[in-house]
Amino acid sequence: MLALPLSWPLEGRRVVLIGAGDWLARKLTLLRRTPARLSVYTPDGGTFDIETEQRWPEVADLSDATLVVVAFDDRAKAERGAALARAAHLPVNVVDFPDLGDFHIPAIIDRGSLSIGVATGGTAPVLARETRRKIEAAVPPSEAFLADFATRLSPALREAFANVDDRRRVWEAVLDSSAARLAREGKVEAALEQARKDIQNSPSRTGVVHLVGAGPGDPELLTLKALRLLSEADVIVYDRLVGDGIMDMARRDCERFYVGKARSNHSVPQDQIHTLLVEQAKLGKRVVRLKGGDPFVFGRGGEEVEALKAAGIEVHITPGITAALGCAASSGVPLTHRDHAQSVSFITGHAQAPAEKCEAVFGSEGATTKKEGDFEHNPLQLDWDRLAAKNHTLAVYMGVHTAQTISDKLTAHGRDPETPVLVIENGTRPNEKRRLTRLSLLPDALRADPPQGPALLMIGEVASLYTPTAPELGISL
Structure with a gap:
């Protein structure tokens, strides 16, 4: 990863643009879709459908800005704009001259309060745009309604669920519910009402264990279901034979327990693995027991299923490609x-x-x-x-x-x-x-x-x- 994608809140904040021509016009079109207060300086003149000052700004003009965008097709002018921003100790984006700037503006998929950025670290903007086009086809415009619904529901969920794990679990249920379907249809008020009813009537959480086959090593041989379960797991209990890169696909904030076995060296005996799985499930967590290959082919999956059923724990099996x-x-x-x-x-x-x-x-x-x-x-x-x-x-x-x-x-x-x-x-x-x-x-x-x-x-x-x-x-x- 060449650069870290970040989300920069702009509500009530001032953004300064310095530039000319089409380059400045394109950045104006993008930034006018945000709630930022825009100040535009056009030293070369030009007509834009926004009030502009046809001069170079002074450092004092940038005093209350949060960031600066410089957009010229001339490198010398771009360097001058970047120097002004740095003199004011402000981060600056320099269009088409990424080496002069502090950050890059990614190709953006705009779905209301849901925005998706595609960045290449400033090295290949055309590739970023092509990738954005593919993502736009997969994320329909109706997601903007869902984003509005989620934004409006969020304060109520924060008040009702102080625990982050509880709140995340409720969010996942809501976004896979009839309320979310109503929101995507544009019926946001009805969706909010339905979501509040669902939350009030939701049963207390119960834990579950998924025995998941990680395949022989290549991450691309994971099944789609295994990939989904890794992204949803609260806890992952994994073996030595789980291939490199597979754990990178798990939720970053999930708990991870390594219980790998080598010949004549069992770091965690099997009965202790059973106890660990039962304990975590009884805490109401979604546990993924991740095994190399397939859980039911020389993976002791049968023993673990028996132990979990004996403890009254719900258990499901997701097969994997065996070695x-x-x-x-x-x-x-x-x-x-x-x-x-x-x-x-x-x-x-x-x-x-x-x-x-x-x-x-x-x-x-x-x-x-x-x-x-x-x-x-x-x-x-x-x-x-x-x-x-x-x-x-x-x-x-x-x-x-x-x-x-x-x-x-x-x-x-x-x-x-x-x-x-x-x-x-x-x-x-x-x-x-x-x-x-x-x-x-x-x-x-x-x-x-x-x-x-x-x-x-x-x-x-x-x-x-x-x-x-x-x-x-x-x-x-």
Whole structure:
């Protein structure tokens, strides 16, 4: 962001314009739509439909102004106008010479008391105008009625709801109500009456939890519903696997709780996550439990739903693109193919220890007390005969540290040791990395170059369809 867009109140304030010709006329047209008191100086003369003084102002003429706009097509004159404003210690906008000014006036969509500015930091005003045109098409003129309705309702809401969170929640309900629809039709008085009735009859707030899939990492793979819930959430409880940039889409003022888990290092044990979700919902908050991938694919979403329902908390699920689908798309390798794979299985390579051993490994506060590899003593309990079938794709989540067991089990149950394997690390993210190998070589390949981020193993004949787009680690098949 090159510049910070700001909203500058102008009611009852004086704005000084210094300029000539069409440049000055355009700024006059804009500023006359505001409640500012305008003083215009035209050193080069010219006729405008407003009283002007045909001279350069003195510094004393600017004493009670709030800002200055300079509009000349001649740089030397623009520099003189900017120098006058600075001598009066006033911020100045210099039309078409942004390097001379202190601020830029954005391209504006005017909908009454609702105004939308599009700015490029003064570097590309034509781009700003084109973007404004697109936004104008999406924000109909009827929004001016809604803005008038909101302006008039605001004092009553401030008086009725001292708490900012309560007031914001009521605003969101009002703007999605029949009152707002009346306002957009221009029936502002009827809309105000309806809104006051709705507020008086509104039930006490209750909390809700949304389990939301954040997808495999790329923010653009979020669903529209997930994006909306992030913008509405009072609280977000998020995992380590939530991709960079996704949290930037959340409401800036929402509370955020990080509960990320790494192998053998659970920063917050699962039962404490359940307690946190219940506590926040019982405070009447809208909670988003944000999980990498999909909540119901190796994300413990089922456990969290059970805990929330047991506590009487309303819970909703918003699915996300799971890692296997995202990695398949980003690598160009299909999970099924008529010639290579007629079925696919999503499995987890995480070797679950018995309950008593989990306590020893993680400790009551989540501290690691065992060394890496302890889980290897509890081999994966899977249907290896079925998984070892030819022309069957295995998408293995969390399988890096159990790759030796996976390779041994599959080959022991008949899978060809030459079966291709594609390892996709940080799938769909800018730092995605791929390694192509064979089933028999998989453990050595991962030990030689262990993934530093989340990795998916794609085991099966479909991996032979992978075509590297850049120099990558792997073998030729």
